[in-house]
Amino acid sequence: MNTSRLEAFSDGVIAIIITIMVLELKVPRGETFGALLPLIPVFLSYVLSFIYVGIYWNNHHHMLHACEQVTGPILWANLYFLFWLSLFPVTTAWVGENHAVAAPSALYGAVLLMAAIAYWILQQVIIGSQGEGSVLRRAVGSDWKGKISPALYVAGIAAAFWFPWLAQALYLLVAVLWFIPDRRIENTLVQHKA
Amino acid sequence: MNTSRLEAFSDGVIAIIITIMVLELKVPRGETFGALLPLIPVFLSYVLSFIYVGIYWNNHHHMLHACEQVTGPILWANLYFLFWLSLFPVTTAWVGENHAVAAPSALYGAVLLMAAIAYWILQQVIIGSQGEGSVLRRAVGSDWKGKISPALYVAGIAAAFWFPWLAQALYLLVAVLWFIPDRRIENTLVQHKA
Amino acid sequence: MNTSRLEAFSDGVIAIIITIMVLELKVPRGETFGALLPLIPVFLSYVLSFIYVGIYWNNHHHMLHACEQVTGPILWANLYFLFWLSLFPVTTAWVGENHAVAAPSALYGAVLLMAAIAYWILQQVIIGSQGEGSVLRRAVGSDWKGKISPALYVAGIAAAFWFPWLAQALYLLVAVLWFIPDRRIENTLVQHKA
Amino acid sequence: MNTSRLEAFSDGVIAIIITIMVLELKVPRGETFGALLPLIPVFLSYVLSFIYVGIYWNNHHHMLHACEQVTGPILWANLYFLFWLSLFPVTTAWVGENHAVAAPSALYGAVLLMAAIAYWILQQVIIGSQGEGSVLRRAVGSDWKGKISPALYVAGIAAAFWFPWLAQALYLLVAVLWFIPDRRIENTLVQHKA
Numbered sequence: 001m002n003t004s005r006l007e008a009f010s011d012g013v014i015a016i017i018i019t020i021m022v023l024e025l026k027v028p029r030g031e032t033f034g035a036l037l038p039l040i041p042v043f044l045s046y047v048l049s050f051i052y053v054g055i056y057w058n059n060h061h062h063m064l065h066a067c068e069q070v071t072g073p074i075l076w077a078n079l080y081f082l083f084w085l086s087l088f089p090v091t092t093a094w095v096g097e098n099h100a101v102a103a104p105s106a107l108y109g110a111v112l113l114m115a116a117i118a119y120w121i122l123q124q125v126i127i128g129s130q131g132e133g134s135v136l137r138r139a140v141g142s143d144w145k146g147k148i149s150p151a152l153y154v155a156g157i158a159a160a161f162w163f164p165w166l167a168q169a170l171y172l173l174v175a176v177l178w179f180i181p182d183r184r185i186e187n188t189l190v191q192h193k194a
Numbered sequence: 195m196n197t198s199r200l201e202a203f204s205d206g207v208i209a210i211i212i213t214i215m216v217l218e219l220k221v222p223r224g225e226t227f228g229a230l231l232p233l234i235p236v237f238l239s240y241v242l243s244f245i246y247v248g249i250y251w252n253n254h255h256h257m258l259h260a261c262e263q264v265t266g267p268i269l270w271a272n273l274y275f276l277f278w279l280s281l282f283p284v285t286t287a288w289v290g291e292n293h294a295v296a297a298p299s300a301l302y303g304a305v306l307l308m309a310a311i312a313y314w315i316l317q318q319v320i321i322g323s324q325g326e327g328s329v330l331r332r333a334v335g336s337d338w339k340g341k342i343s344p345a346l347y348v349a350g351i352a353a354a355f356w357f358p359w360l361a362q363a364l365y366l367l368v369a370v371l372w373f374i375p376d377r378r379i380e381n382t383l384v385q386h387k388a
Numbered sequence: 389m390n391t392s393r394l395e396a397f398s399d400g401v402i403a404i405i406i407t408i409m410v411l412e413l414k415v416p417r418g419e420t421f422g423a424l425l426p427l428i429p430v431f432l433s434y435v436l437s438f439i440y441v442g443i444y445w446n447n448h449h450h451m452l453h454a455c456e457q458v459t460g461p462i463l464w465a466n467l468y469f470l471f472w473l474s475l476f477p478v479t480t481a482w483v484g485e486n487h488a489v490a491a492p493s494a495l496y497g498a499v500l501l502m503a504a505i506a507y508w509i510l511q512q513v514i515i516g517s518q519g520e521g522s523v524l525r526r527a528v529g530s531d532w533k534g535k536i537s538p539a540l541y542v543a544g545i546a547a548a549f550w551f552p553w554l555a556q557a558l559y560l561l562v563a564v565l566w567f568i569p570d571r572r573i574e575n576t577l578v579q580h581k582a
Numbered sequence: 583m584n585t586s587r588l589e590a591f592s593d594g595v596i597a598i599i600i601t602i603m604v605l606e607l608k609v610p611r612g613e614t615f616g617a618l619l620p621l622i623p624v625f626l627s628y629v630l631s632f633i634y635v636g637i638y639w640n641n642h643h644h645m646l647h648a649c650e651q652v653t654g655p656i657l658w659a660n661l662y663f664l665f666w667l668s669l670f671p672v673t674t675a676w677v678g679e680n681h682a683v684a685a686p687s688a689l690y691g692a693v694l695l696m697a698a699i700a701y702w703i704l705q706q707v708i709i710g711s712q713g714e715g716s717v718l719r720r721a722v723g724s725d726w727k728g729k730i731s732p733a734l735y736v737a738g739i740a741a742a743f744w745f746p747w748l749a750q751a752l753y754l755l756v757a758v759l760w761f762i763p764d765r766r767i768e769n770t771l772v773q774h775k776a
Contacts, residue, residue: 016213019668090216093221097221276406
């Protein structure tokens with residue numbers, strides 16, 4: 001069983017998640033530019049979540065390129081990852097409507113953390129299925145981003161109770177870390193195929 | 195006519211069903227963790243339905259792997275199966291808003307039952323199209339899970355009128371039964387191709 | 389340019405249309421079976437529209453199998469067809485909330501008529517692109533279903549003003565006509581490839 | 583890494599955008615044809631946006647045909663383009679509910695402008711990735727439509743403050759310009775492959 005249908009299904013779910021987040025951007029009430037003001041925090045949290053989902057889509061895309069065969073545990077680890085991604089729209093909307101408030105900021109970070117853990121589990125399940133000499137293990141290497149991100153999310157969740165803006169700055173920092181291109185998987189694959 | 199477009203369309207519909215279920219998780223009213231409390235039953239029924247849709251997606255994925263050619267009746271049996279899956283979001287939301295109540299619990303089970311029957315019909319239509327020596331028939335074997343599930347759903351529907359929580363426990367039991375990996379189709383396919 | 393991306397995009401749009409129609413099945417207000425009663429007409433119009441979209445998906449699937457090359461006009465004729473399909477959810481919901489009423493029944497039929505015309509245009513554009521000896525022209529043959537359907541829709545629209553239920557019976561009749569399997573395209577393709 | 587998964591994901595997002603725009607066409611309140619009157623401007627703005635998304639889909643389709651290899655920057659430029667497309671539903675709904683009003687007309691144009699810029703960036707990133715002798719650069723040629731469109735959008739945004747209908751006429755004019763078939767990319771690809 002190859003990865004094509006797994007990719008197609010994941011793409012479908014991720015495409016829908018990224019698009020329904022925009023449904024929280026309600027049509028402004030009023031016909032002036034002033035009517036847009038209350039939408040600004042909702043818009044900003046949409047932008048941040050869009051970037052997060054985009055990063056996950058890119059990384060997922062690369063990771064599945066390093067996966068030759070799909071097993072039952074990979075299917076379920078992938079669904080578990082999609083489950084946590086599917087909660088992004090609701091936590092994004094909550095934090096968008098209540099910016100700089102403890103509970104929404106903490107919950108937003110908790111869902112980010114769970115998605116990161118689920119992504120890590122999926123990565124480990126694929127590595128496990130590849131046995132020794134796993135291409136993905138070499139591609140991932142020391143995985144410092146994968147290790148530092150959960151720590152930053154936990155710091156963000158803790159910070160949310162005192163300084164919600166700091167929490168959001170930390171979440172943004174993780175996004176920036178991942179956004180900076182990382183050619184590990186690409187390079188390892190190129191070497192592997194050469 | 196091969197199965198690729200049928201898979202793509204089914205994946206699209208299933209991806210959308212799994213994602214619109216999450217739309218029932220409304221943005222909490224309020225900015226405290228307390229505002230999350232009323233969402234807990236909705237969240238739990240989302241989790242159960244997510245697992246159900248995930249199980250169906252996995253099984254559908256395997257079943258279509260054992261199907262070489264798509265006929266008109268297969269297309270319609272597949273649409274009939276997707277029809278019942280498409281009712282999961284509304285019954286999930288109803289049971290989520292009214293947990294431990296007779297009618298929503300019974301209706302939830304009835305839709306699960308109809309989806310199971312539709313899945314069984316699709317399986318029979320594919321087996322029928324393959325004639326004697328059907329790969330799928332051998333793969334499915336005695337199909338004890340397929341036989342016991344409808345009985346458990348019927349028991350759940352009956353239980354819903356007196357003990358709604360028992361109904362939900364029975365539905366969960368069926369999910370657990372299916373979740374436990376089942377290598378029949380994979381093994382038969384491997385043998386068939388060897 | 390081959391048909392694969394056109395199929396994928398059309399499948400995506402049709403999958404979403406078929407799924408968002410179910411969003412009109414609102415969560416029942418109340419926790420008894422009685423709360424389901426007001427949903428019955430909405431449910432029935434959902435079933436009818438689901439069948440219609442299913443028929444179109446099947447036929448579209450077959451038609452594109454008889455299309456070897458995608459041209460600019462085919463892309464636009466396909467989008468025009470998807471445009472009319474995209475109006476099914478709103479007319480379905482209107483007729484579901486106002487069953488046996490003139491205007492919704494007539495509008496429902498008008499959108500069905502426009503979709504049928506758009507489908508016919510797409511078919512003609514593909515035939516035109518294939519030049520003489522078009523596989524699709526031979527496959528379609530006399531196309532009596534394609535000719536009688538618009539007449540029945542027009543009759544239904546007219547009937548809607550006096551006997552809305554008759555209108556809906558006529559729309560159902562067209563669905564039944566198309567639902568009965570039609571092996572023209574499949575057979576012609578088989579002959580063509582042999 | 584080839585373009586197939588990028589196409590599939592983009593198709594998914596675009597299919598969803600085109601379909602959720604129709605969700606703004608709310609079910610008419612009332613059961614007469616008169617109930618449809620308030621929907622006319624919403625319908626017209628839906629038609630215009632549908633055409634826009636259709637044009638972008640067609641062009642995107644052609645552009646990716648001229649792209650042999652997907653790089654990290656292409657993935658992000660594509661997501662950036664999809665981000666702006668994802669704002670079409672909300673600006674379409676706002677302009678549909680407030681036709682001939684300054685702010686919604688200007689914002690609608692601004693999002694069109696940003697999408698055009700994002701599309702241009704994506705085009706430049708692909709050209710850059712192809713190095714000298716880029717197929718896409720030759721295909722795009724002088725790109726007069728790509729150059730005149732932003733100017734017309736800016737004119738439309740400015741006009742929105744005094745003559746909102748003129749703004750919408752200008753946006754329509756750009757759509758018409760792009761709708762007129764343009765065989766540059768197709769021709770260049772045909773020559774390139776010959």
